[in-house]
Amino acid sequence: MSNFDENPFGEPGLNDPFSDPAIKRAVRSNLTNRGIEDYNPFAEQNPQQGTTQVRGASNPPIYSSVSAAQQPATLQPSSQEPPPPYSRSAQQSVPETFSPTDNSRDTRAGNSEQRPPNEEWRARREEPSRSSSYIPSRNNWPPLPEKCCFQPCFQQDIDIEIPPDFQKIVRQLYYLWMFHGCVLVLNIVGGFALILTGENYSTFGLGILYLLLFTPFSFLCWFRPAYKAFRSDSSFNFMVFFFVFFFQLIVTIIQAIGIPGSGTCGIITAIGAFGHTPGSIIVGTLVLLIALCFGIAAGGDLLLLTKIHRIYRSSDASVSKAQQEFASTFLRNEYVQNAASNVAATAVRNQMANAANQPRY
Numbered sequence: 292m293s294n295f296d297e298n299p300f301g302e303p304g305l306n307d308p309f310s311d312p313a314i315k316r317a318v319r320s321n322l323t324n325r326g327i328e329d330y331n332p333f334a335e336q337n338p339q340q341g342t343t344q345v346r347g348a349s350n351p352p353i354y355s356s357v358s359a360a361q362q363p364a365t366l367q368p369s370s371q372e373p374p375p376p377y378s379r380s381a382q383q384s385v386p387e388t389f390s391p392t393d394n395s396r397d398t399r400a401g402n403s404e405q406r407p408p409n410e411e412w413r414a415r416r417e418e419p420s421r422s423s424s425y426i427p428s429r430n431n432w433p434p435l436p437e438k439c440c441f442q443p444c445f446q447q448d449i450d451i452e453i454p455p456d457f458q459k460i461v462r463q464l465y466y467l468w469m470f471h472g473c474v475l476v477l478n479i480v481g482g483f484a485l486i487l488t489g490e491n492y493s494t495f496g497l498g499i500l501y502l503l504l505f506t507p508f509s510f511l512c513w514f515r516p517a518y519k520a521f522r523s524d525s526s527f528n529f530m531v532f533f534f535v536f537f538f539q540l541i542v543t544i545i546q547a548i549g550i551p552g553s554g555t556c557g558i559i560t561a562i563g564a565f566g567h568t569p570g571s572i573i574v575g576t577l578v579l580l581i582a583l584c585f586g587i588a589a590g591g592d593l594l595l596l597t598k599i600h601r602i603y604r605s606s607d608a609s610v611s612k613a614q615q616e617f618a619s620t621f622l623r624n625e626y627v628q629n630a631a632s633n634v635a636a637t638a639v640r641n642q643m644a645n646a647a648n649q650p651r652y
Contacts, residue, residue, distance in 0.1 A: 447518070457521040460598060467591045468514045471543075474584045475502040478546075481556035481581045484574045485564060497554020505542075513539055517599065526613035527620070529603050533596075540592040547585035549578075556581040 430443040446452075453461050479502060482495030513535040520528035549557015556578040565575035 445515070452522045453518075454521070457602070460595070460602070461518060461521055464514060464517055464595055464599075467588070467595060468510060470591065471509060471588055472502070472506045474581070474588055475505060477581045477584060478502075478554075478556050481578045482554075484577055485556070485560075488564060488566070488571050488574050490564075493552060494554050494556065494560070498556075501554060509539060524606065525616060526610075527616040529599075530610070530613045533600065533603075536592065536596055540589060540596060543585060543589040543592055547582055547589050549582055549585075555585065557585060558582045 430446050432443050432445045432447040435441055435443055449458050449461055449465075475498065479495065479498040482492075482498040485494050486492060513532050516528040516531040516535070519525055520532060545553065545557075546555040547557050549555055549560035551559060551563070558579070561575055561579035561582050564578045565571060
C-alpha cells in the first residue's frame with residue numbers, strides 16, 4: 292500500500308532524483324519566494340553572443356517592469372547656447388552696419404575706396420537710369436536763372452559723362468576756354484584805355500565784335516567736339532576739334548602779336564601806346580599785360596593740343612573710323628536725308644521740265 296498514490300500510467304519513479312520529498316519542498320519554497328514578477332527567462336543568456344539582434348517593430352526591446360518603475364524619465368541637457376537677450380540698441384545698430392540699402396556717407400566713402408575709379412564712375416553713371424523714379428536730366432549749361440527768358444542749351448556734367456582718365460584734361464580745356472573769354476573782355480578794356488590816349492576806336496569796336504563772336508563759336512566749334520569725343524570716344528569729333536583748334540591757336544598768336552588795325556591789344560600795340568606822358572605809360576603797361584595774357588592763352592592752346600593729340604594717337608581712333616562715324620551719324624540724320632531728298636526731287640523735276648520743253652523732230 293506504499294505505492295497506492297502513484298500513477299499507474301506514468302513512468303516509474305524509483306530512480307527519479309526529483310521524487311524525493313525534500314527536493315520538492317525546496318523547489319516549491321524557491322518559486323514562492325521569487326514571485327512571477329521577478330522571473331526573467333532571459334537572465335541566463337550570454338550577453339556576448341556572436342550575432343547582434345536588430346531591434347525594430349518586429350523585435351521590440353524588453354524592459355523590466357521593476358526597473359522601469361524605479362527609474363524616472365529624464366531629459367538629456369542640450370549643448371546649444373541660449374539666445375542673447377533682447378536689446379533695442381543692438382537691433383538699431385544692425386541697419387547701420389549690415390543693411391545693403393544703407394546710403395550713409397560713411398558707407399559710400401568705404402565703397403568708393405574699395406571700388407576702382409572706372410567702376411565707381413560706371414556705377415554713378417548707371418545709377419539714375421536704374422532708379423524707378425528716373426527723370427531724364429535737363430540741359431544745365433549755360434547756368435542761367437530759372438526766371439530768365441533764355442534756357443540752357445547743353446547738358447554738361449564732367450563727373451558723370453566723362454571717364455575718370457580724361458576728366459582732368461577736359462576740365463583744363465574748359466578752363467582754357469573761359470580764360471580766352473576773360474582775355475577778350477580785357478581786350479575791350481584795353482581798347483577803351485587806348486581811346487583815352489587819343490587812339491582811334493578800331494581796337495575798342497573790334498574787341499566787342501571778337502567777344503560776341505569768338506566766345507560762343509569757340510565753345511561750339513572746339514570745346515563741345517572735344518567734350519563729345521572724350522565722352523563717347525568719337526573719332527569724328529576728334530577730327531573736328533583738331534581742325535578748329537589749330538586755327539584757334541593761329542588766331543591767338545596773331546592776337547598776342549597785336550598787328551595795328553587788327554583790333555587786339557598785342558605787343559606791337561603796347562609798344563606804340565607808350566609815350567612821354569604819365570597816362571600813356573599806365574595805358575601802355577595795361578596793354579602789355581593784355582598782350583601777355585594773349586601769349587599765355589596761345590601757350591595753353593599749344594600745350595593742350597599736344598596732350599590731346601597724344602591721347603588720340605594712343606587710342607584706336609583713326610581717319611577711317613571718323614569717316615564711318617560721319618556716314619553713320621551725319622548722313623543718316625533725318626534732316627539731312629530730307630534735305631537731300633528735296634534736292635534730288637527738285638533736280639529730277641527740272642530735268643523733266645527741260646526734256647519736255649525741247650522740240651521733237
